[in-house]
Amino acid sequence: MKEKKLLPAAITIFGAKGDLTHRKLVPAIYNLFIGNHLPSPFTLTCVDYLPAGDEDFRNYLLGGVNEFSRSGKADEKKWKEFSDRIFYIQGDFLKLDTFVRLGKKLDSLDKENKQRGTRLFYYAVAPRFIEVISDSLFKLKLCHQVKKDRIVVEKPFGTDLDSSKRLNRFLGKRFKESQIYRIDHYLGKETVQNILAFRFANYVFEPLWNNKYIDHIQISVAESVGVGKRGGYYDSSGALRDMIQNHLLQLLCIVAMECPDAYQSEMIRNAKTKLMQSMRIYKPADVFKNVVRGQYTAGTVDDKPVPAYRNEDQVASGSTTETFVAAKFFIDNKRWKGVPFFLGTGKALTKQTSIIAIQFKDSPHKIFKDDIVPNRLIIGIQPELEICLLFESKIPGLEMKLQPVDMDFIYQENYTESIPEAYESLILDVLKGDATLFMRADQVDAAWKVVMPILNAWKKFPTRQLHFYQAGTWGPTAALELVKPYAKHWFQLPKKNKVKSILNNAS
Helix, strand or coil, X not given: CCCCCCCCEEEXXXXXXXXXXXXXHHHHHHHHHHCCCCCCCEEEEEEECCCCCHHHHHHHHHHHHHHHCCCCCCCHHHHHHHHCCEEEEECCCCCHHHHHHHXXXXXXXXXXXXXXXXXXXXXXXXXXXXXXXXXXXXXXXXXCCCCCEEEEECCCCCCCXXXXXXXXXXXXXXXCHHHEEECCHHHHCHHHHHHHHHHHCCCCCHHHCCCCCEEEEEEEEECCCCCHHHHHHHCCCHHHHHHHHHHXXXXXXXXXXXXXXXXXXXXHHXXXXXXXXXXXXXXXHHHHHHEEEEEEECEEECCEEECCHHHCCCCCCCCCCCCEEEEEEEECCCXXXXXXXXXXXXXXXXXXXXXXXXXXXXXCCCCCCCCCXXXXXXXXXXXXXXXXXXXXXXXXXXXXXEEEEEEEEEHHHHCCCCCCCHHHHHHHHHHHCCCCCCECHHHHHHHHHHHHHHHHHHHHCCCCCEEEEECCECCCCHHHHHHCCCCCCEECCCEXXXXXXXXXXXX
């Protein structure tokens, strides 16, 4: 079926001088433009409080495209054509006049295009500005056409369950739910999107995708960087809020959800929400048995010294904020009853890597003398984009000797074209009005319900079982104990038939 032609689009970015806009958003929009994915005509109006002329601002954005775009340095002719549609408005988000001027600009663009097009408002701002921006858009009716106007809200969406509910209520009084796109860039990554195709388009795996055949599942996101300049934000957030509540729980939903009746956004979001609502909510006494938290001390990553977290800029000297979390969760439904899901994430670790590992149960056939390694399916999200199946094979020779080998699907070896960045996919989906990869209010609330007992336990006992680990290692050894007896370590993609461990500083 031929895709419906997109209406002219007026994209507005609030927080135009910020790092997200410079490194991610504008390079993504530029790549959509040179790939002929943007509607024609389109405009990009950028709003921030810092002074800048249109031309100076365009040159600033060009620097970001040249440095961070997957397509490399911008083509001079293409950039001229693209940048001619970029406009800058200097204004304070706290003053209504900023939005009055924005409204006049958007109206003039509609007149120029001779029709009212799609309006996309991207909130690349600190959470404290979400409500004031939304209220101004509502008061001036800049985002009032339900089928044409959309807002995109970055995480964090609230700081706990109560604040999340308040924010949802606030936005719900000003916009329809169908207009609100709560973005999680992890869901835009190519390998993450491929999980649905992998599971539901290939019958070979789906019959095995349950507690009869799967022993446990690991989902881990390791970061080699420390908090850097984000100390002020991070010290009030921590790894649980920053990564587990959104990114990793969303990955868990895609891995574990039931097959929707159709590839349709609301059906997919219904399946994710139902899964999240089936997760076991811990009692206070269970938190310290099932969740490990850590904080990095001084060390070295990639031969560069990293200060202790408590010595990072804007971090309290005696901070108990966690920079590492490893947690064991359970899903209390028929498919997953009894299968533990191990989620792990941390900063200042040995290297950056994100994987999903599905560990199958031992073979019931005990006819071989060799120790049999259970089958394992590993999905690499970053930096490796690949899917790897570990299985046993006979070693060539006159004797029956076995060893584990791996069968790889590597993106770069199968697809020659450059893989789109997550933000490209997500921004295009917003322009199309496709909310499949975005979180709905009830799903956000369900995720907060899962992590609230953990946050409350840590708040009550701020120093209890806070494990310290050296920067440049794989985190505290307590994380290894958490996965036992299901595994000896956290898995990584196999290399040369040797499964290396992740989040494991004792290997």
